[in-house]
Amino acid sequence: MILTVNGTQMTTYQLTDPLTRAVVISLFTWRKAGRDDIPEEDNGWWGDSYPTVQNDRIGSRLYLLKRQKLTNKTPIKAREYITEALSWLTADGVAASLVVTATRTGLNAMSASVVIVKQDATVLALSFDDLWSELNG
Numbered sequence: 708m709i710l711t712v713n714g715t716q717m718t719t720y721q722l723t724d725p726l727t728r729a730v731v732i733s734l735f736t737w738r739k740a741g742r743d744d745i746p747e748e749d750n751g752w753w754g755d756s757y758p759t760v761q762n763d764r765i766g767s768r769l770y771l772l773k774r775q776k777l778t779n780k781t782p783i784k785a786r787e788y789i790t791e792a793l794s795w796l797t798a799d800g801v802a803a804s805l806v807v808t809a810t811r812t813g814l815n816a817m818s819a820s821v822v823i824v825k826q827d828a829t830v831l832a833l834s835f836d837d838l839w840s841e842l843n844g
Contacts, residue, residue, distance in 0.1 A: 711834040726801070730821060730833060733792045735841075736766035744771055767792030773842045782809035782817055785838065789819060796823060803828070815839060 710716070712727055722728045768788045772781060786809040796802040802823045809819040817839035823831040835841070 711832075711836065713830075713832050724831075726823070726825075726831060727833065730793065730796075730823070730831075733765070733795070734767050734769065734789060734835075737770045738764045738766035738768050738792065740768065740771065744768065769838075769842055777811065777815060777817060777839055779811055782811050782819075785809040785817065785819060789821065793821065793823075800826065802826070809838070 710722075710731070712722075712724070722731060768791070769785065772785060772788070775781060775784075786807050789807045789809065790805070793805055793807070796805055803826050804824045806822040807819070809817060812818050816837070818834065818836045819838045820832065820834040823833075825831065
């Protein structure tokens, strides 16, 4: 995975910042599918079936996009799933605000970025330049 953190390209092996690591885990750990989703298989973390806090979920539903064709509407769904997966940042008071973008960058390419403004007003900007290929491995 190619990840750009505050302008510096990194691999997942170079992640030392706990917040950056938490974001990557939140996005690339598969959350249990919702009732309205029609997953091809029973994907998602089994622990979501028995949360310690009611309705608490870990991960994202980005994996649901891998069974779809990449269209101009796909980034809209990706942005929704990313926002959902990272909503805990503001709910738990880790971040003051969160801005998520997802863009189709080619026939078979989609990227996403996340800008997190922490409570101390510092900014963490993450960019996933090869999100589509990461989902479709």
